Amino acid sequence: MVLCYDPRPEGRCGVAIKYELLLKNGEVIDPGDKRRGRYDIAFTNGVVAAVAQSIPAEEARETTDVSGKLVTPGLIDTHGHFFYGYQPRFGHPDDFCLPTGVTTAVDAGSAGCSVFPALRDRVMRQCATRLFAFVHLSSNGLNKETTNQGELMDMNLVDVDQTVQCIRDNPEGVVGLKVRIDDSALKPENALPALELAREAANQAGCRIMVHVSRSPIPLSQILSFLRPGDIVTHPFHGSANGPLDAKGRVRPEVLQARKSGIIFDSGCAKVHLDLNVCRAFLEQGVLPDTISTDGSRLDRSYTLPEVMSMFLELGMPLEQAVAATTQNAAAAIGRDAELGSLRVGSAGDAAVLELQEGDFAFGDRAGNVLKSRHRLASVLTVKSGSRWRKTC
Template sequence: MVDLAGTDILLKGGHVICPASGIDGIHDVAIRDGRIAAVEPSIPPAGAAEVIDVSGKLVLPGMIDTHGHVYQYVTGRFGLAPDMVGVDSGVTTVIDQGGPSCMTLPGFRKFIAEPSQTRIYAFLSAYLVGGLEGHYYPNLYSPDGVDIDATVRSAIANRDLVRGIKGHAEIGGFARWGIRVMEMAAEIARRAELPLYVHFGTLWGLPESGANGEDADTILERVIPLLKEGDVLAHPFTRHPGGFVNQQGEVHHVIRAALDRGLKVDVGHGSHFSYRLAKKAISAGVVPHTLGADMHGYNTHVPPPAGTPEAHYDDENHPFKGQARFSLTQAMSSMMALGLSLADVVPMVTSNPAQMIGLTDRIGALKVGYAADVSVLDDHRGRFLLRDNEDTRVIAERLLTPAFCLRAGKRFDAKAPILPQAVAA
């Protein structure tokens, strides 16, 4: 019998789902010295310093958001406060997608990753400028703005923080520079031996398909041959040209073969997500591997502190308008509203992201000895209204919301001001 004397926290009576351990049922979770001490059907409460009744709640490995934008201030309006997106939203790990570059990574480490309560990793931008507001300054993202050698050196020297490379395959860049930037990003990822996370769907300055002879519907078939097993295709359900569903409304013919040879799919929900197109792709067998929320300052409204006037911006003509409030759990609810089960969705925010970044030995599971990163969710039943960025509305019979999380055994209640309120249908 496991000696649980000195248990700091006992989570009692919750529905524990840990895909990596094969657990799906009512279990207790004991935590000691910031680590998982035991996960058992029943653990006596005697000896626990604190017992938290989580009956009726879901208890998951600490959720991992595979698509965050948390390089606050440096990336303009894109960067949100890391802990607001992270632990204050019930998420214990956030992967920033392309905020820092080889030039700005030291600042990201010192001012974002190190002081945050949330566990923070980065997919390093292939571009020297990183994740600045490229829709305003697209020329910064030309081949001249990429230094392959410098980015490879930075990624290798910062393995603890950098878990992948971020690139963009979209009509704006292709109309300006062709495929060269994507070739360079793929070379960086190969040489650094890291996954490449590829944005699909319009981004840089919105040139129309057909500009300079480029067709958005050919981008996927030209980019996929550059990619290796474990690389990630992002925004499969984008409402913008260049995604998995072509302009004739058909799922692109190259997708099935790409998945069969080990490429992965990340939802990258955010401003790009379309229920209409997601239904088509899912019905064709495209089930995402991971579920990034893709929240940033353009698609997520952050209420100002009390007594502070609301910020107003003159230019709202950008491609990123989205949810007024959002969260990773709302993205999970979206996927279930599309017909996926809870058992389908939980791995997308736990074990699969840990695999994506090569850290299954420490996160993404409730295993004895792992850091006590735990997400506790409320599981509401009823009829709830969800909507996407095309204003398509769906009725969800199940809505997940964060209650609290533990990050290395420290409790954080879900109090982020960006968390959406449930809207009954």
């Protein structure tokens, strides 16, 4: 225990410093701990050490007043691409995530089993962002930029045994198997075989599947029939053929049934795989995404996670639900909710300090729809593992 030194005669020498960092006076939104209101949060030894209505500043080595700001658990981006160095479009997670309040991110299948060790050793184990990954069913992962070919155009690139081994060998970082049922990824006749192989590999590895459903050559109901509770559908709000709405614009009953059974619906974004009108239809019918994610990689190309949250807020999603979708629900979706996604005492010491900015903002999609908004969430401070995150280079 360290005692503070305060040279002022009226100082309170002898007050024990209990905490490394204290965030004071923030409006805390922590659905995972069922907490909403003005609280102080203290961190020490990399974890949340105390949450209370008032924690004396004298007890902390560093105190930041966050009056008027929102404080949430560190945000979790359940779908991004961070295999830095593999393809030109993949950015570094520390550039895309930490400046935007995201402390945990999930690489959604940029690497398959043959290149996963490079993602693990060069990025996941080196970066400050807490990075997990889905392993792609295609051994080489997403390498279309350099090969000019969709990752499953050649089904010989699937090696179920090696994929299962890769997932089993990396339990600390791998959270599941990824497959894309997209006409740019595979030939239409290979959509069902790809799903069969994905199901077989996931069953053997005992892991969840994340399936990309945008631009699918087969009906969504066929894709959903391969999924089990805990599996994740990403990009459900796309506006391409075989979409989630029927001809009258209603959410298809099989989508409602899938959600009821415990299949998780992850927004994704990346503009190309999200249609604002489809999102609006879902929200108007009371069907919210379980998790909100960017499908992003680089700040110059993608919306940040607070921006994607802002889109959903503007479309009518309540703030508390949008925070749940990027904290509590996201942590549960990757099976890490015991330690992540909440500010309860003992959790990882990750927090996002956000502000709701006023101005004229616009969010666009691939179809050319534009959503105008008077508000936008923006990150003002990120706490990672109990310390203020600062860019070091």
